[in-house]
Amino acid sequence: xxxxxxxxxxxxxxxxxxxxxxxxxxxxxxxxxxxxxxxxxxxxxxxxxxxxxxxxxxxxxxxxxxxxxxxxxxxxxxxxxxxxxxxxxxxxxxxxxxxxxxxxxxxxxxxxxxxxxxxxxxxxxxxxxxxxxxxxxxxxxxxxxxxxxxxxxxxxxxxxxxxxxxxxxxxxxxxxxxxxxxxxxxxxxxxxxxxxxxxxxxxxxxxxxxxxxxxxxxxxxxxxxxxxxxxxxxxxxxxxxxxxxxxxxxxxxxxxxxxxxxxxxxxxxxxxxxxxxxxxxxxxxxxxxxxxxxxxxxxxxxxxxxxxxxxxxxxxxxxxxxxxxxxxxxxxxxxxxxxxxxxxxxxxxxxxxxxxxxxxxxxxxxxxxxxxxxxxxxxxxxxxxxxxxxxxxxxxxxxxxxxxxxxxxxxxxxxxxxxxxxxxxxxxxxxxxxxxxxxxxxxxxxxxxxxxxxxxxxxxxxxxxxxxxxxxxxxxxxxxxxxxxxxxxxxxxxxxxxxxxxxxxxxxxx
Amino acid sequence: xxxxxxxxxxxxxxxxxxxxxxxxxxxxxxxxxxxxxxxxxxxxxxxxxxxxxxxxxxxxxxxxxxxxxxxxxxxxxxxxxxxxxxxxxxxxxxxxxxxxxxxxxxxxxxxxxxxxxxxxxxxxxxxxxxxxxxxxxxxxxxxxxxxxxxxxxxxxxxxxxxxxxxxxxxxxxxxxxxxxxxxxxxxxxxxxxxxxxxxxxxxxxxxxxxxxxxxxxxxxxxxxxxxxxxxxxxxxxxxxxxxxxxxxxxxxxxxxxxxxxxxxxxxxxxxxxxxxxxxxxxxxxxxxxxxxxxxxxxxxxxxxxxxxxxxxxxxxxxxxxxxxxxxxxxxxxxxxxxxxxxxxxxxxxxxxxxxxxxxxxxxxxxxxxxxx
Numbered sequence: 001x002x003x004x005x006x007x008x009x010x011x012x013x014x015x016x017x018x019x020x021x022x023x024x025x026x027x028x029x030x031x032x033x034x035x036x037x038x039x040x041x042x043x044x045x046x047x048x049x050x051x052x053x054x055x056x057x058x059x060x061x062x063x064x065x066x067x068x069x070x071x072x073x074x075x076x077x078x079x080x081x082x083x084x085x086x087x088x089x090x091x092x093x094x095x096x097x098x099x100x101x102x103x104x105x106x107x108x109x110x111x112x113x114x115x116x117x118x119x120x121x122x123x124x125x126x127x128x129x130x131x132x133x134x135x136x137x138x139x140x141x142x143x144x145x146x147x148x149x150x151x152x153x154x155x156x157x158x159x160x161x162x163x164x165x166x167x168x169x170x171x172x173x174x175x176x177x178x179x180x181x182x183x184x185x186x187x188x189x190x191x192x193x194x195x196x197x198x199x200x201x202x203x204x205x206x207x208x209x210x211x212x213x214x215x216x217x218x219x220x221x222x223x224x225x226x227x228x229x230x231x232x233x234x235x236x237x238x239x240x241x242x243x244x245x246x247x248x249x250x251x252x253x254x255x256x257x258x259x260x261x262x263x264x265x266x267x268x269x270x271x272x273x274x275x276x277x278x279x280x281x282x283x284x285x286x287x288x289x290x291x292x293x294x295x296x297x298x299x300x301x302x303x304x305x306x307x308x309x310x311x312x313x314x315x316x317x318x319x320x321x322x323x324x325x326x327x328x329x330x331x332x333x334x335x336x337x338x339x340x341x342x343x344x345x346x347x348x349x350x351x352x353x354x355x356x357x358x359x360x361x362x363x364x365x366x367x368x369x370x371x372x373x374x375x376x377x378x379x380x381x382x383x384x385x386x387x388x389x390x391x392x393x394x395x396x397x398x399x400x401x402x403x404x405x406x407x408x409x410x411x412x413x414x415x416x417x418x419x420x421x422x423x424x425x426x427x428x429x430x431x432x433x434x435x436x437x438x439x440x441x442x443x444x445x446x447x448x449x450x451x452x453x454x455x456x457x458x459x460x461x462x463x464x465x466x467x468x469x470x471x472x473x474x475x476x477x478x479x480x481x482x483x484x485x486x487x488x489x490x491x492x493x494x495x496x497x498x499x500x501x502x503x504x505x506x507x508x509x510x
Numbered sequence: 511x512x513x514x515x516x517x518x519x520x521x522x523x524x525x526x527x528x529x530x531x532x533x534x535x536x537x538x539x540x541x542x543x544x545x546x547x548x549x550x551x552x553x554x555x556x557x558x559x560x561x562x563x564x565x566x567x568x569x570x571x572x573x574x575x576x577x578x579x580x581x582x583x584x585x586x587x588x589x590x591x592x593x594x595x596x597x598x599x600x601x602x603x604x605x606x607x608x609x610x611x612x613x614x615x616x617x618x619x620x621x622x623x624x625x626x627x628x629x630x631x632x633x634x635x636x637x638x639x640x641x642x643x644x645x646x647x648x649x650x651x652x653x654x655x656x657x658x659x660x661x662x663x664x665x666x667x668x669x670x671x672x673x674x675x676x677x678x679x680x681x682x683x684x685x686x687x688x689x690x691x692x693x694x695x696x697x698x699x700x701x702x703x704x705x706x707x708x709x710x711x712x713x714x715x716x717x718x719x720x721x722x723x724x725x726x727x728x729x730x731x732x733x734x735x736x737x738x739x740x741x742x743x744x745x746x747x748x749x750x751x752x753x754x755x756x757x758x759x760x761x762x763x764x765x766x767x768x769x770x771x772x773x774x775x776x777x778x779x780x781x782x783x784x785x786x787x788x789x790x791x792x793x794x795x796x797x798x799x800x801x802x803x804x805x806x807x808x809x810x811x812x813x814x815x816x817x818x819x820x821x822x823x824x825x826x827x828x829x830x831x832x833x834x835x836x837x838x839x840x841x842x843x844x845x846x847x848x849x850x851x852x853x854x855x856x857x858x859x860x861x862x863x864x865x866x867x868x869x870x871x872x873x874x875x876x877x878x879x880x881x882x
Binding site for chain 1: 520730731732733734735736738739741742743745746748749750751
């Protein structure tokens with residue numbers, strides 16, 4: 001194919017206050033190519049792409065589309081130049097159909113004709129191999145279908161440069177394969193595609209070129225065929241990292257937490273957990289896998305007493321004491337009995353941390369009630385904050401610096417560090433490494449394994465199947481609020497877990 | 511080059527500014543407000559310097575003026591202290607007006623019916639306590655409904671104001687009416703009025719003690735910590751094992767109690783009687799005080815003082831230079847606008863297109879020179 005330059009970035013710089021998010025980035029992409037933009041969280045990938053799609057405006061540098069210098073100061077400008085971005089968080093109207101969402105916001109001169117629109121959407125679907133009904137309502141759709149709608153929305157507007165921001169984060173392995181097939185079709189059609197990701201195997205499987213960013217700086221572009229995951233990691237991190245998780249076996253695992261028949265409903269009355277039963281053992285890491293929103297959050301919240309349980313029991317067995325039911329106890333009572341939760345929700349600061357306070361204030365969330373005095377004790381939390389600051393290498397000017405202003409990875413370190421410091425007997429973590437760089441992720445994995453070897457029952461809700469398979473002892477798969485299987489992480493395969501993620505009521509593999 | 515599309519003004523969030531610079535901007539905004547106010551004064555034919563001088567001398571110049579200014583500042587400061595914990599908790603209590611009135615009613619009951627049975631000190635203590643409890647209960651009602659059924663506290667507290675002011679009107683014309691047909695509640699007996707210290711009723715001492723207490727309460731107690739956590743995220747508070755509903759009710763009770771105490775101070779100290787305008791908008795103006803002070807108890811002393819100076823000075827301006835009171839209100843408005851507006855410039859910085867182009871042009875020019 002003839003190479004036509006689709007887009008070229010020259011010396012792009014963007015600052016937020018004193019933070020340089022992008023520092024003199026150069027990038028070019030031809031039509032009919034897929035470029036992976038690789039980098040750790042906070043390396044400036046999304047910022048860079050937001051400048052292409054008109055959300056931010058670069059402080060310095062220029063953008064050329066099709067060889068011509070352009071100024072993109074709004075998403076509308078971006079569309080005019082054929083640039084479309086599919087964000088991590090979908091922006092769709094739930095009660096509208098796919099086609100209605102697709103034409104939403106277009107200010108065509110002509111009268112809106114839904115039949116014609118539907119036909120046009122179908123034509124796009126056929127051309128690239130999407131599988132979607134334009135008259136289906138959004139609330140009836142799965143996450144991957146919603147993503148499809150977002151992609152068609154961009155294509156409908158005539159985009160020929162597509163940017164996808166971590167598109168596979170919410171997909172099962174099977175759905176990911178389907179998406180990749182579609183993207184390859186688009187490439188064959190001459191579209192230029194940028195995919196933001198930090199999953200190396202996806203980079204290797206899909207892209208033609210890889211551009212690596214590190215801490216806002218442009219490191220280089222390599223052809224995918226001429227590189228390998230280890231080399232890419234080294235580029236990303238800046239030095240050599242070993243990509244192995246140590247998985248020792250704990251001698252005598254004991255049952256710690258037994259759930260039987262646990263169900264719960266959300267505020268809208270939708271059943272979120274359906275007859276969930278399992279046992280978490282002290283001295284093992286129990287992984288919880290599932291497509292985002294399969295009930296992982298509710299499961300942990302039910303155990304921690306933050307979400308009402310409609311039926312079933314959660315028996316907790318402490319050392320040298322009779323088991324007791326956690327259902328009906330307050331979060332404080334549950335916490336006092338030794339069940340800790342380092343829940344890291346989508347909105348990191350929404351639960352578990354106080355954004356406007358510094359590390360010390362956040363350490364106090366654990367200890368504020370200690371003692372009879374009406375005054376709070378700041379000394380001990382401050383000591384703990386300093387310890388975590390140094391042990392986990394949190395980047396912050398001081399322990400009083402509001403955590404809201406810290407980067408995502410650092411926020412996570414504060415949260416996970418605090419929970420581990422409370423010496424729990426059950427430690428629950430959800431997406432504990434989301435937003436962390438590779439080094440810190442491995443620090444966290446090691447911390448969890450350390451906890452396991454001390455006899456703690458670790459519940460690890462994760463999204464990266466590769467990590468789940470390497471880190472955990474057993475993996476429980478949730479699908480639509482039901483347990484679709486519990487598998488031995490040492491013997492299972494990614495495909496098996498992936499199948500369970502989409503299949504309700506699979507058999508328990510022993 | 512199509513520079514045309516580059517936005518004229520762009521906003522960028524600032525990192526933390528150095529403290530000195532922040533205060534420079536704040537002081538600058540006050541100066542700007544005075545300048546703008548000066549134009550308005552000039553437009554109506556008054557010498558601005560003379561007018562500002564009158565405001566200062568009229569409010570702070572003489573002992574009597576100073577006392578009257580203090581009298582205006584006391585309830586403002588007290589009430590701002592009362593609503594600070596609620597606002598810190600993001601519980602929008604705009605019912606301080608009613609809580610003041612409720613406190614004043616309860617205090618007045620003892621002033622009217624117990625004055626002949628008790629000496630001054632125990633009577634005043636009982637009046638203060640009654641005022642605090644009544645104000646507290648008046649605030650507790652919306653908090654209870656919020657905690658139980660998540661009702662909207664803004665509307666609820668606002669509506670509660672009208673109810674209690676209606677009650678005072680009924681008392682004025684009914685059970686507590688002094689001379690028949692006067693529609694006025696009689697003056698309190700001597701022993702039911704707050705004694706004077708340095709010429710002003712001793713409410714100012716009570717309020718200044720409250721400033722210190724509130725500062726300690728918010729910064730160093732467990733209650734203060736709970737309030738701060740709830741204000742940031744209710745989910746986090748629940749996660750930390752806090753009983754959010756109970757803390758809300760407790761905080762609102764404390765808030766209402768302080769407002770009620772202010773009601774007692776105003777009725778017993780300033781007015782010497784109860785009438786339906788006892789709160790006189792203080793419950794609303796104090797919201798401005800609390801926000802401008804960014805909920806800092808010590809800053810509230812300064813802000814309430816400033817507002818009192820403006821209010822008192824405006825009166826003098828009217829009598830001495832015949833400047834209509836509405837003009838002073840406009841100047842006060844400009845001042846508040848500038849002070850609140852400057853916070854925007856502390857948080858954001860503007861990037862102008864023209865400026866950048868000039869810079870580029872200059873850089874290019876320099877290059878060209880070097881090349882030459």
